[in-house]
Amino acid sequence: MKLVVAVILTLTTALFAQSPGLTHTSPGALLPGRTQALTVHGANLLGATNLWTGFGAKALSAAATNASAAKFQVSVPATVPVGIHAARVASANGVSSPVLLMVDDLPSVADAGTNTRATSAQPLAWPVAVDGAAAALGFKFYRVTVKAGARLAIEAVAKRLGSKLDPVLRLLDLKGRELAFSDDESGLGGDCRLAHTFAVAGDYLIEVRDINFGGGSDYRFRLRVGDFPLVSLPFPAAVKAGATATFAFVGPQVDQLKSVTATVPPDAARLALSAKFPGGKSSAFAAALVSDTAEFVDAEPNDSAETATPFTLPAGLNGRFLKPKDRDFWKFDAKKGQRVLFTAQTRSLGSASEVMLQLRDPKGTAIASSSPNDAGEGSVTNTIPADGTYFLVVDELIRRGGPQHAYRIEAARLTPGFTLDTEVDKVEAAPGGSFTVKLNVARRDFPGPITLAVFGLDGVTLADDAIKEKATSGTLKVTLPESAVPGSLSCFRILGKAQIGDGEVQSIARTTSALKKLFPAMPFPPRELDGSIALGVKAKP
Template structure:
């Protein structure tokens, strides 16, 4: 990782922040207080447990709970309004905020901890419908016994990899004599990120066995899974894949077991901070719930293909819009026509599938009115075209499956929109720790689209925290470096705890205001064992842990406040000591622009001030970087890092 990013990250997370393993149990019933055991490291002195859903949460004080660094008991009662799904859990202690862990809520009965699962002969009996949790161990399989009647159509769905577990699960059915059932195996179900889904129709009454194991016979404490068993729908994705923000819509379902499932009536939130909502498939109003699917929230008009859209007369679509379609059968293709008003009109045409649960792989081709091919996507790259019309007129988008496949899972969303300059933002962290009367910086990366101007950064969150930051014109110098940072300042007296925030970037482009909410998807994916597609509705949230003030504080002042490239500036750092603190403090500077350097002095035990010289060069970019001084010292035998409130150094010619 580049030095600039490493410097900023050093002041964001504390060395003794808690680290969570998978919670136990993995499944928490809706509306029912449940004892949840958290394990990991640095769990002592808890301040708060935060979920992304409404819930009653208490941390019992009995039996020295909260004193053990490796174990913590929490009582959680999720509100019934949450519905089934994946949800986020974090722990904040006096020393920082934890990594994110996913748990499940469900309406299915939860099977209590079972014994004997590691041997077929002692397999415990489960009664569908139910959800049971387990852990894969190396060179071993888990076995469960159940009864079924002739004609029963039962679903066995494993939630493992999608849970952020490292397990690669498979599920297999056997009869009572241990013989594998025909069509009784699943591994890597379409759209399930290597998790299996099995829908099996039983041919006879009897007792059966279900086996769950890692495909490579691996195992360990992080190879956890949940298995849902019952007669409920199996949806791979929503259909349509997207709905328009602020509008009422009907959301249907695509997948191997959704016949007879009615669409769900929803009103899409208008909040631009939400990337997606979730919809739950059911057989009938009061039927058992299938696992929910994500529905994209779009700023455009959202349509559904008119079947058959593969006729010679292509379906006309407005620009901009999104349209969802299906490859119903092998070799299926769809055509959509749109109008260019003038020569050189520029359009961005792209297809989305896997990020919304569909396994389809799409090939896009642009045709003119005579059917001549003008452009085509590259099979090894994302299906996206930056198309410039050679003349005014009608053009057709031919949508095909890359492998000519078809079926109930093969869904896509096509988006056609005029090209507009803009940018996308990514926050390099999904969590940050900040102390009262101190600051922290969130590094922000940018991908520009024909816009090189500045971007003003801000924070959406609770009252009390303030934030500011700017991505300078043309930044960053290196693609892997952060373009800028958002400095968060915490006042004295702000309540200690954990709160979710979002980072927003604003700019004026061609006279129009543009607002973009930053994504945390790379950090979220990394927190979930590099899960390729983490839950979309969690992909814009940053957890901020507000901690009690430190026994020392730093303040910085820069002089001069504005320099030309090639000139130097000096930061004067003042140290305030509290509560008898008398240790030396090592200083580092974060947020330096490209082609600038700074020294790293130490404030001695008997001193309270130091100076840092910032040296710029002739090729240092102009801008107004926020500089943060981090001070590290020993407190109670452990390293403690405190950041000074940011100061702005203006660099201009």
């Protein structure tokens, strides 16, 4: 009997000591400027009392008496734009990986669960958003009432939240006739949306399903129904860290939107932006990248070498294809022997475009071109053969153009350096204890040692904080102070530094591979999480 009791106690202790894990939240979004309840769902949540969000929300109270759910009262700043953000929880047993949720100006309702037939469609008083999950081998139906001349925007947010759902939307009349359809809109990462203006007042149906008729708790979605514009990304698509910029918007329906001016917050990896039509009740959302280089915007007309937009390396190049067959010329000065790299960003930003890049010499002769078979979004590199003014020509792959077509090019001078990455997104240790992070190194014409540093953690001690000469990996050891508080949660980054030539080169360790494992359904994991590692302080055994 004593042996049985001992085994039970051991198993119970082991289960209790497991780190918290998250699957989703309810509601699927929080309203800006409000204090509201947020329930996080998952496993091992008993005792979870610390909530972290990527949008500065404050947890006022916590009730975590259930292993599969913890409830928080959360205050959200009124200044937070509509958009997709991350959250984590921590307890004395460790810290969770992130879960994605929205800040939304649409009120939330839960899916009825019984709305799997058109005859039992869930009525919606729009503007509203529904948090639900797809029905396996079936459909979800929602009923809306509209006036003649009303415009209705419908958006399924699923893959962008890490869901397995590959959504399909249909708008139907009550006789089942299809008025609009959407599947895999370009730039939405597998999600879809549509907008329709009704000629006749009455009731209509919204149908949601998975493209392969999958369903269940892993096939969650947030169905947004309102009067919001269809925005894909801001323009320019990036802003330099610490700068203030004015943004227009790119997307299928953006013609009435006013420009927005915003300043990048300190240490931000992206700048969330939202927009609504004049007099509108609901917002679209987008995000600008935050870069460490100057950002240039194409000056139309720039469709020839004579009218090329000038820039200096390194830089971000922001352009638009305003009409079909539009072409952009950029020009820069370079010296013989310099190595240059141009990397396109389109789908990862939300753009409908795919681009072709061509590098031309001062005489206009092509010396390098990207390939449509590139694994990424297109790139071109070359060693400059002689001093002079060179041209980068940017074309849309199949010569499309219009309000939803834009791009950004990272223009870099390739010099000796290195990059770091790790396969972990979180670590745990007790007060006075340690954790390790293995770092992989990709070197570029630099064999020397790399010094490691951590920022975002106070009072820690580092060991093995140098990667040896020519090494392709290293393991950093971090020891917490005895004053670390069990149940607390911090986010930090690892910085590599090396003396190369007359200057110091720095590189933040990326966590891309860890994020791809966490969000396998997302073609482009959340950029703002890349490089951020969470520390959960555990109780001492």
